[in-house]
Amino acid sequence: MEMVLQRSHHPVPGQEQQEAAAELSSAELRRGPWTVDEDLTLINYISDHGEGRWNALARAAGLKRTGKSCRLRWLNYLRPDVKRGNFTAEEQLLILDLHSRWGNRWSKIAQHLPGRTDNEIKNYWRTRVQKHAKQLNCDVNSKRFKDAMKYLWMPRLAERIHARAGADDDNRDYSNNDLSCVSGVTMATVANCFDGSPSMVTSSSSDSFTSESQDLKKINLHVHGDDEKMNSEDWMQEVDHEFWSTEIQPNNEQFQDQQLNGWVQGFSEGLSETLWSLEDIWKMQ
């Protein structure tokens, strides 16, 4: 089916488009939640004719929807490779990391999370991350909040990922999972938070936006397959080594803010040995 879906057809010739457009006034257009029938109609049509030319597609398929609506429904929900369910620790870490680089460039971030849509990531950010910033009484774009992410959540997520990776070491298979590979790079990135480099400690968080870092280049090389010489496993081992050869020792001097410092210390005392998730951290509030 996927092969079929990649085709880009022009379902309706120009004249028919105009006629169809005339037939369907805006008053007849449906809005709101999609029905099962509509979903099936869209899926069947795309499997037969391919996607693209969404306005024409909507009319040709007999859907009383705008092309935009069809496109959105397909990309965000009906596509066979859309991944459902909660974000894994790897994905959460990756989102935090990439957002720190690119800001609200959701589609760009989504490109590095296979099966996840920009909409889903955007929702995750708004509902989870921004909510937490609110609870901390600080802006999600503030240095304070970014520091909390950088020095606290991301390392904890990385720890959690690594602990799990260690637990099922025998079952690791990086060759078939882009996300695992990408998250390995993110681990390396997180490790940089603790390497004592002045730039990470003192610079404003926007500094991290200014240039593509080394590990990001690796993401691109790997994901886009430009580096034919390095296979997935070698590459993963390399970035894993980068990360775990760096000792994780959060430097509390990095937290100039007394309130945040106290908050960090508070839950550090409360949770020493458990595996962490963002949810765990939030519950500590």
Add this chain to the structure above:
DNA sequence: AAACCACGCAACCGCACTCTA
């Protein structure tokens, strides 16, 4: 049991950019 509330997510909107005739 019912009313209320908060939350998460699907869907929509508006704008900007690209493509095509």
Add this chain to the structure above:
DNA sequence: ATAGAGTGCGGTTGCGTGGTT
């Protein structure tokens, strides 16, 4: 060169659902 159609993206809205009172 240009206008209109198509597409992509980020922001926003509103509905369904589960929890609380």
